[in-house]
Amino acid sequence: MNPPDFLPMTRPSIDEETIQGVCEVLRSGWITSGPQVKAFEAALSRYFGGRPVRACNSGTCTMEIGLRIAGIGPGDEVITTPLSWVATSNVILAVGATPRFVDIDPITRNIDLTRIEPALTPATRALLPVDLAGLPVDRDALYAIARRHGLRVIEDAAQSMGAQFKGRPIGSSGDLVSLSFHPNKNITSIEGGCLVLNDEGEARLAEQYRLQGVVRSGFDGLEVEVAGGKFNLTDVAARVGLGQLPHLAQFNARRAALSRRYFEELTEHGATALGLGLPLADFTHSNWHMFQVVLPEERLNLSRGQLMEQMHAAGIGTGAHYPPIHLLALYRRRGFRPGDFPIAEYVGRNILTLPLFPAMRDADVTRVVETLMRLLRKAARY
Ligand SMILES: Cc1ncc(COP(=O)(O)O)c(C=O)c1O
Numbered sequence: 001m002n003p004p005d006f007l008p009m010t011r012p013s014i015d016e017e018t019i020q021g022v023c024e025v026l027r028s029g030w031i032t033s034g035p036q037v038k039a040f041e042a043a044l045s046r047y048f049g050g051r052p053v054r055a056c057n058s059g060t061c062t063m064e065i066g067l068r069i070a071g072i073g074p075g076d077e078v079i080t081t082p083l084s085w086v087a088t089s090n091v092i093l094a095v096g097a098t099p100r101f102v103d104i105d106p107i108t109r110n111i112d113l114t115r116i117e118p119a120l121t122p123a124t125r126a127l128l129p130v131d132l133a134g135l136p137v138d139r140d141a142l143y144a145i146a147r148r149h150g151l152r153v154i155e156d157a158a159q160s161m162g163a164q165f166k167g168r169p170i171g172s173s174g175d176l177v178s179l180s181f182h183p184n185k186n187i188t189s190i191e192g193g194c195l196v197l198n199d200e201g202e203a204r205l206a207e208q209y210r211l212q213g214v215v216r217s218g219f220d221g222l223e224v225e226v227a228g229g230k231f232n233l234t235d236v237a238a239r240v241g242l243g244q245l246p247h248l249a250q251f252n253a254r255r256a257a258l259s260r261r262y263f264e265e266l267t268e269h270g271a272t273a274l275g276l277g278l279p280l281a282d283f284t285h286s287n288w289h290m291f292q293v294v295l296p297e298e299r300l301n302l303s304r305g306q307l308m309e310q311m312h313a314a315g316i317g318t319g320a321h322y323p324p325i326h327l328l329a330l331y332r333r334r335g336f337r338p339g340d341f342p343i344a345e346y347v348g349r350n351i352l353t354l355p356l357f358p359a360m361r362d363a364d365v366t367r368v369v370e371t372l373m374r375l376l377r378k379a380a381r382y
Contacts, residue, residue: 002317007364009317010184010357013251018243025239033211036235040242044194047245049172051196052203055238056210059158059180059193061231064091065209066176066195067126068226069202070152072097076125080156081111082324082344084130088156089325092128100124101326103341107280109133109292109351112343113141117149126152131160131170133321134186134289135282139165139174146175154178158193161186162252163287171196181241186255186287187248189241192233247358254358255288258365262291262354265369274376275299277350288356290321295350295376302379304350314371319353 002008025036037055044053056062072078074096080088082101092099102119105112109132116127127146129137136157146153157163158180160170171177174196179185181192197203205226208215213228263281272278275296280286295304302310308318324344326336338345354368 003315005315007316007355007360007367008357009319009353009355011359012183012188013247013357013359014188014240015243015247018240021239021243022236025235028235031236032234033232033238034235036238036242037233040189040233040238040245041194043242043245044196047169047171047248048177048196049168051172051198052200053194053196054203054206054210055189055192055194055233055241056231057193057233057237058191058231059156059178059182059185060087060091061210061229062178062180062193062195063087063128063154063156063158064094064229065206065231066154066178067091067095067097067128068209069197069205070126070154070176072126072152072154075123077121077123078126078128078154079111079116079119079124080128081130081132082326082341083109083132083322083348084156084325085158085322086325086328087158088128088130089331093330097125098123099325099331101336101341101344104344104347106343106347108135108137109279109347110135110137113138113145116145120149124149124151126154128154128156130156130158131163133279133292134159134161134163134287135280136160136163136165136170136285143174152176158182159185159289160287161289162248163289164285176202181237181244186251186289187241187244189233189237189244192237192241251358252287254360255356256283256286258356258360258362259283259288259291261362261365262356262369265365266293266373269369269373271369271373274373274380276376290319290353291356292321292351292353293372294347295352297346297350299381300376300379301381302375304352307352307375307379310375311371314375316368316371317355321351321353322348324348
């Protein structure tokens with residue numbers, strides 16, 4: 001257990017009204033998928049400009065369901081980024097397809113769109129981009145590639161709730177869009193996620209994949225045509241999500257204000273002169289899901305793990321998002337090697353997520369920056 005003044009990397013903000021709402025659901029006699037899930041889906045659909053939405057119990061299964069709806073399976077290849085949570089690629093394996101990684105752009109830290117076309121093969125069926133830290137991949141360029149080559153797109157927008165592209169929320173356009181409501185996300189339903197779909201036919205298929213493939217009719221009719229899973233969201237979780245959605249804009253505004261402060265204070269403390277890589281200062285599109293710096297490993301005589309330990313000892317939580325997927329044992333066994341995607345490997349080795357959540361105070365940013373810069377100066381070789 002961390003001491004009370006420990007500053008975690010992230011923490012959800014759940015208001016009293018939501019907590020009361022959860023109590024009411026618990027007392028109602030209906031706690032699994034029911035009216036709250038329907039209400040959450042309706043609210044999400046309004047947010048995404050009226051597109052059909054289905055909620056599930058994770059942002060992992062919504063990607064998997066998206067792949068299944070797009071008809072991706074054995075023999076198919078899906079292009080994605082190596083710098084993401086491993087779920088991004090595991091779902092491609094889960095449907096029996098093959099992930100093909102493309103290195104990242106060092107500025108956005110997202111998939112380098114200019115490298116996608118050279119990586120296409122006759123087996124490529126879909127693109128699965130990730131908006132790392134809530135900074136959206138350029139949707140115009142992405143969909144231009146998809147259109148040119150007849151590819152489906154399953155957007156891993158797990159981190160981009162409330163992010164915008166050209167003035168419209170991520171999810172309000174595009175092909176299949178998957179979002180996560182895990183507790184560290186910009187809004188949460190404890191665990192959960194949703195899939196934004198193109199039409200009611202896809203939505204019905206999503207319902208089948210969500211729950212054992214079941215289609216009910218009348219009082220006792222039941223049929224199954226696809227092998228669905230057990231991915232339904234509970235009403236308790238949906239009530240949490242419903243209570244979060246109205247706060248999304250305000251949460252994201254606070255995240256942006258804190259991020260601006262990080263930029264100002266890091267610059268004042270000479271972070272760039274020390275070689276610290278800052279995120280792209282995009283206050284138009286990003287939802288500032290994470291504030292991540294990249295350590296200058298060649299100039300430091302301590303490892304990222306040691307720095308995280310020292311930050312922790314100073315009462316500050318940090319994260320390492322993410323180790324490059326292709327270097328995890330499961331993927332090395334599939335033939336990937338160090339050096340395959342050098343930019344993702346460098347960033348993955350050195351990226352450090354600093355605390356960022358709506359309830360953080362301005363003074364917390366100052367404390368993080370002062371501590372980080374003090375430790376980095378002590379460790380700097382030159
Ligand atoms: C980029 C990315 N993809 C997928 C996921 C999976 O979401 P969930 O944890 O809700 O399954 C996450 C969540 O951490 C994520 O950050």
